[in-house]
Amino acid sequence: MQGVCATDKRGSKELGSEELVGWDEVMQGVVVNSFEGDATDIARQKAEERNYSEFSSYTATVASWRVIKPVYNRDICIDCQNCWVWCPDTSIVSRDKQMLGIDYDHCKGCQVCVEVCPTNPKSLLMFAEHEDLDKALAQWPQKEKKEK
Amino acid sequence: MAITSVKNLKEFSTANDRFEGAHLLCPGCAHSMIVRELMNCTDDNLVIAANTGCLEVSTAVYPYTSWDTSWIHIGFENAATAAAGAEAMYKARKRKGTLKDPDAPVKFVAFGGDGSTYDIGFQWLSGAVERGHDFTYICLDNEVYANTGGQRSSSTPIGSSTTTSPAGRISYGEKKMKKDMVTIMAAHGAPYVAQLAPNKWKIMAKGFQKALSTEGPCFINTVSACTTEWKFDSKDTIHLTDLATDSLVFPIYEIIDGQELNILYRPKNILPVRDYLGAQGRFRHLFKPENEHVLVEWQKRVDAHWERLQRREEARV
Numbered sequence: 001m002q003g004v005c006a007t008d009k010r011g012s013k014e015l016g017s018e019e020l021v022g023w024d025e026v027m028q029g030v031v032v033n034s035f036e037g038d039a040t041d042i043a044r045q046k047a048e049e050r051n052y053s054e055f056s057s058y059t060a061t062v063a064s065w066r067v068i069k070p071v072y073n074r075d076i077c078i079d080c081q082n083c084w085v086w087c088p089d090t091s092i093v094s095r096d097k098q099m100l101g102i103d104y105d106h107c108k109g110c111q112v113c114v115e116v117c118p119t120n121p122k123s124l125l126m127f128a129e130h131e132d133l134d135k136a137l138a139q140w141p142q143k144e145k146k147e148k
Numbered sequence: 149m150a151i152t153s154v155k156n157l158k159e160f161s162t163a164n165d166r167f168e169g170a171h172l173l174c175p176g177c178a179h180s181m182i183v184r185e186l187m188n189c190t191d192d193n194l195v196i197a198a199n200t201g202c203l204e205v206s207t208a209v210y211p212y213t214s215w216d217t218s219w220i221h222i223g224f225e226n227a228a229t230a231a232a233g234a235e236a237m238y239k240a241r242k243r244k245g246t247l248k249d250p251d252a253p254v255k256f257v258a259f260g261g262d263g264s265t266y267d268i269g270f271q272w273l274s275g276a277v278e279r280g281h282d283f284t285y286i287c288l289d290n291e292v293y294a295n296t297g298g299q300r301s302s303s304t305p306i307g308s309s310t311t312t313s314p315a316g317r318i319s320y321g322e323k324k325m326k327k328d329m330v331t332i333m334a335a336h337g338a339p340y341v342a343q344l345a346p347n348k349w350k351i352m353a354k355g356f357q358k359a360l361s362t363e364g365p366c367f368i369n370t371v372s373a374c375t376t377e378w379k380f381d382s383k384d385t386i387h388l389t390d391l392a393t394d395s396l397v398f399p400i401y402e403i404i405d406g407q408e409l410n411i412l413y414r415p416k417n418i419l420p421v422r423d424y425l426g427a428q429g430r431f432r433h434l435f436k437p438e439n440e441h442v443l444v445e446w447q448k449r450v451d452a453h454w455e456r457l458q459r460r461e462e463a464r465v
């Protein structure tokens with residue numbers, strides 16, 4: 001299917017679903033490790049190569065914030081990476097200079113990626129959260145004529 | 149310093165993100181665009197300090213962290229203090245030979261909001277710069293105490309309606325001028341000071357790289373459009389930032405060694421300040437006929453500031 005990419009190791013814990021302790025039970029000076037084991041080479045590892053600990057927010061989801069979602073159409077995309085650089089939620093998955101798709105566990109549906117996409121028609125468009133991805137792609141608009 | 153190529157966006161996009169999703173910043177928040185870019189522009193180890201504010205509360209929601217680097221949370225006034233302390237300890241341990249990997253490149257960075265930078269942490273920032281620590285301080289300037297519900301700060305510009313400078317029947321909102329923090333920090337003699345914005349991603353990435361590779365204290369004021377307090381739609385963060393830089397409300401420039409001023413971006417079409425103000429709810433009341441004088445005042449100040457920057461650039465002083 002076009003348009004989606006999910007990396008396997010990403011979790012899907014709903015934020016707030018963990019067992020909570022009261023503020024007075026939290027130790028002062030808490031250290032939270034983002035990774036299991038050695039993390040010296042993290043800057044040179046892609047997300048799917050990393051050993052995230054359960055404390056990394058990478059293993060959590062904010063998908064329930066969305067009422068609309070961006071859908072990606074690979075056929076029109078020119079891999080300019082505008083969406084990648086401006087996504088505030090690290091939710092555009094790009095590898096080897098190619099846009100692969102949207103990380104729907106971390107996307108909040110802000111629509112910034114759609115606004116900065118330069119193609120005509122856009123390669124990213126917003127649809128209702130419940131819309132089926134294939135159906136969304138089937139409704140893609142045609143090239144818009146520039147107003148004179 | 150191990151630099152990520154920012155020659156073009158395709159190359160930059162091969163950076164491996166070290167700022168993770170599922171933080172709780174608002175949809176469309178510019179804070180995270182700026183933080184992501186800072187972390188993506190280098191491969192070096194980073195020790196980052198963040199004080200209380202939207203960035204900190206949203207990225208360290210116990211037991212979660214969104215940071216893939218060493219990261220310290222500290223009280224509201226002390227982002228600079230924490231980074232300076234870590235840097236001093238690092239140097240001392242290097243001298244004593246007690247570091248596990250003394251050759252690993254490491255950079256010290258502090259993030260503070262405008263409330264903490266312009267107001268409450270100002271003294272500590274000033275002290276850290278005076279002492280000459282090797283660190284980069286980045287102010288996420290959204291011109292308001294956003295995290296506590298939108299109170300004015302000394303970065304809030306004239307005419308802005310905030311919860312502590314509300315516009316109404318009698319008041320047109322904030323009465324005072326925005327503090328010129330960039331000039332103040334340059335006057336400290338810091339080796340690199342700049343004002344940058346996320347819409348101009350390449351200029352911003354290069355500025356970050358310059359600051360990280362400059363020895364000594366560097367200060368960068370970044371324009372951070374806040375959808376919640378500036379009152380605009382989350383999809384428009386970059387568009388709004390374009391209006392900010394192209395109306396010259398936020399000119400993009402650097403000052404080296406407190407002397408050499410370089411303008412880094414000259415808009416082809418300079419937009420009227422009205423276009424920028426009109427796109428945000430916090431300035432809506434300024435478009436009533438009785439507040440016309442504030443709009444006139446705004447444009448005058450922006451023009452005068454731009455003129456001053458150009459003269460300083462020419463004069464090299």
Ligand SMILES: Cc1ncc(C[n+]2csc(CCOP(=O)(O)OP(=O)(O)O)c2C)c(N)n1
Nearest residue numbers: 200201202224261262263264292293294295
């Ligand atoms: C000493 C102290 N005073 C007040 C507060 C409450 N407080 C927490 S965040 C915040 C506002 C932060 O504003 P700013 O620094 O501009 O960051 P923003 O949230 O706008 O990014 C305030 C007043 C505090 N935590 N500590």
Ligand code: SF4
Nearest residue numbers: 087107108110111113
């Ligand atoms: S809608 Fe917003 S959060 Fe989602 S992918 Fe686009 S820019 Fe990122």
Ligand code: SF4
Nearest residue numbers: 077078080081083117
């Ligand atoms: S902004 Fe549009 S064209 Fe550019 S990489 Fe993203 S989807 Fe493709």
Ligand code: SF4
Nearest residue numbers: 174177202374375376
């Ligand atoms: S209130 Fe403003 S600065 Fe804070 S998270 Fe929301 S958009 Fe970002």
Ligand SMILES: [Mg+2]
Nearest residue numbers: 261262292294
């Ligand atoms: Mg602020």
